Amino acid sequence: MIVTTGGRYNEHSLQKAKDIAIRYKLDFVMRKKRSVKELRERYNDDVLVVGRDGISITPLTGNDSVKYHPNFSMVRAKRLLKNEHDALVEAAELTAGMSFLDCTMGLGADSVIASLTVGNSGRVTALEDSLILYLLTKEGLSSYDTNIGVISDAMKNVEVLHEDHETYLKTLADNSFDIVYFDPMFEEKISNSESLRAISAVTQSKTLSETAINEAKRVAAKKVVLKDHFRSRRFEQFGFIQQIRKTSKVHYGVINTETEVDS
Ligand SMILES: C[S@@+](CC[C@H](N)C(=O)[O-])C[C@H]1O[C@@H](n2cnc3c(N)ncnc32)[C@H](O)[C@@H]1O
Structure with missing residues (x-):
């Protein structure tokens, strides 16, 4: 699994994404305006996106992403x-x-x-x-x-x-x-x-x-x-x-x- 930020990010969400990657020993990848799908294909892995308004996952298989919501x-x-x-x-x-x-x-x-x-x-x-x-x-x-x-x-x-x-x-x-x-x-x-x-x-x-x-x-x-x-x-x-x-x-x-x- 790789960790990245949302398409638009601020210092806080960037730091949070990096912290999560360190805490769970995952690779952090700079978003660089790429879509989540592009990142998923490039790294051939599940993608965890730490956005300004919450966290979502896009599994390697399937077309859906899921955002945490109660x-x-x-x-x-x-x-x-x-x-x-x-x-x-x-x-x-x-x-x-x-x-x-x-x-x-x-x-x-x-x-x-x-x-x-x-x-x-x-x-x-x-x-x-x-x-x-x-x-x-x-x-x-x-x-x-x-x-x-x-x-x-x-x-x-x-x-x-x-x-x-x-x-x-x-x-x-x-x-x-x-x-x-x-x-x-x-x-x-x-x-x-x-x-x-x-x-x-x-x-x-x-x-x-x-x-x-x-x-x-x-x-x-x-x-x-x-x-x-x-x-x-x-x-x-x-x-x-x-x-x-x-x-x-x-x-x-x-x-x-x-x-x-x-x-
Ligand atoms: C139907 S969901 C549970 C939904 C949950 N009650 C809720 O309120 O969101 C079943 C979950 O159990 C997890 N699971 C299945 N086998 C497990 C195991 N042996 N140990 C821990 N978790 C397991 C699955 O990955 C899945 O996320």
Whole structure:
């Protein structure tokens, strides 16, 4: 992956692009009035553009570029602030002070909702295996200004790690997060979201493994939660109780891991 600036840049965005290249050990390339497509062809690599108004990626394969934007999470976050319900929060029975491990961060929408719900007394860690997506979302979450303080804070409070979830889960102690969450790419031939369709070339497409689910059950003090297409066989395959939502193609499944205490 190479890093460059937007077509028009200022000292600040130039420095930011150079900083990102240094931090992630990537090659920085001066834009020199070339189009992103030209740069992609010249360097035969994914291109990360640090513009004056945000960060975008143009993968080597495919024709789309994706800019970090909190998109759907903003709508959901505003609803939460009005005390309206959110399907993830309900499925996970997420409340202030809890800890939440997002094993499939993507563009971070679910992590932001979890972070807003658990608040400053809770913690959210998000894992992403694709370097280009990790970078886009990590930088986006840390610098995007939503103009709504609590939402911007929730974005900044997410701890973002470039990790494969199966490997990372194995390093964690038993019961070290209240909730362990998976939102894998759908197996059905439909896309999870418009933005993810655009960057499907760079999303990690490993199938969700039984080892990962078993590790998640050990790590989750309260629940393992799976979001998937309503027809997914993974709910049954891994023993999730599928919560039926008649109005949505996306369902949540839950495995309770809390040990019952006899009274
Ligand atoms: C459907 S997307 C998640 C969308 C996310 N919930 C959101 O709100 O934006 C699935 C993501 O999981 C990532 N992924 C797949 N397998 C992974 C693994 N083993 N470890 C970490 N991330 C993984 C993919 O690269 C992709 O970005």
